[in-house]
Amino acid sequence: MKVQIVSDKQAGGQAGFRVFEDALQNGAKVLGLATGSTPVTIYEQLAASDLDFSQLTSVNLDEYVGLNADHPQSYHYFMQEHLFNAKPFAHSYVPDGADLDAAKATSEYDQIIAENPIDLQLLGLGKNGHIGFNEPGTDPDSTTHKVMLTDSTIDANARFFDNADEVPRYAYSMGIGSILKAKQILIVAYGEAKAAAVAAMIQGPVTPDVPASYLQTHPNVTVILDEAAASQLD
Numbered sequence: 284m285k286v287q288i289v290s291d292k293q294a295g296g297q298a299g300f301r302v303f304e305d306a307l308q309n310g311a312k313v314l315g316l317a318t319g320s321t322p323v324t325i326y327e328q329l330a331a332s333d334l335d336f337s338q339l340t341s342v343n344l345d346e347y348v349g350l351n352a353d354h355p356q357s358y359h360y361f362m363q364e365h366l367f368n369a370k371p372f373a374h375s376y377v378p379d380g381a382d383l384d385a386a387k388a389t390s391e392y393d394q395i396i397a398e399n400p401i402d403l404q405l406l407g408l409g410k411n412g413h414i415g416f417n418e419p420g421t422d423p424d425s426t427t428h429k430v431m432l433t434d435s436t437i438d439a440n441a442r443f444f445d446n447a448d449e450v451p452r453y454a455y456s457m458g459i460g461s462i463l464k465a466k467q468i469l470i471v472a473y474g475e476a477k478a479a480a481v482a483a484m485i486q487g488p489v490t491p492d493v494p495a496s497y498l499q500t501h502p503n504v505t506v507i508l509d510e511a512a513a514s515q516l517d
């Protein structure tokens with residue numbers, strides 16, 4: 284894993300932007316995208332750049348089950364606001380949270396990933412070491428699946444909703460196995476609250492207790508951290 288430590292989120296946005304720029308220069312055609320607060324500064328840089336995504340495909344990691352694409356807290360809506368309005372792709376895929384038939388929604392998404400192998404996958408990191416919505420205990424070979432969110436993830440995401448009762452209890456998420464198939468992975472984390480998960484991801488054992496630790500098994504991972512997120516590394 285290549286670890287890059289930056290001063291703050293703005294510098295992280297620039298560093299992340301350069302990883303995208305290099306990937307595009309090297310011919311990347313399919314970008315795996317993520318939501319959450321962490322990628323926002325990268326999307327600001329991408330949106331303001333002269334990079335052209337109009338011939339590319341994006342594939343997002345996850346979506347809440349039960350939210351329509353036009354719900355302001357859906358990940359569809361987030362992507363529209365933070366990137367796609369400014370930089371439309373030829374095709375953008377996000378799991379269909381409005382489809383309550385989990386077997387159908389997840390198998391259709393696996394088909395999309397199979398047809399669009401991901402060149403660069405962007406990831407944020409959950410405080411409990413989750414990636415996408417792959418909570419601790421998830422099978423490392425998992426493909427797209429329906430996830431019951433943990434209380435810690437519901438609490439962490441409650442800030443985006445009027446109250447915790449409104450946070451959906453389930454999500455569709457690409458699996459750890461799907462994520463590890465990407466040719467290149469960029470994972471970003473900021474702040475003290477992520478420090479323990481960062482140390483476990485990079486220096487701990489590879490274990491289902493820390494889904495992000497499986498990134499140690501991937502040959503091309505870049506990690507961007509601010510100093511607070513890096514503070515528990517040896």
Ligand SMILES: N[C@@H]1[C@@H](O)[C@H](O)[C@@H](COP(=O)(O)O)O[C@@H]1O
Binds near residue numbers: 345
């Ligand atoms: N499903 C998302 C993850 O993809 C994200 O990485 C994580 C961290 O979010 P944040 O970047 O806001 O800290 O939260 C959510 O659970």
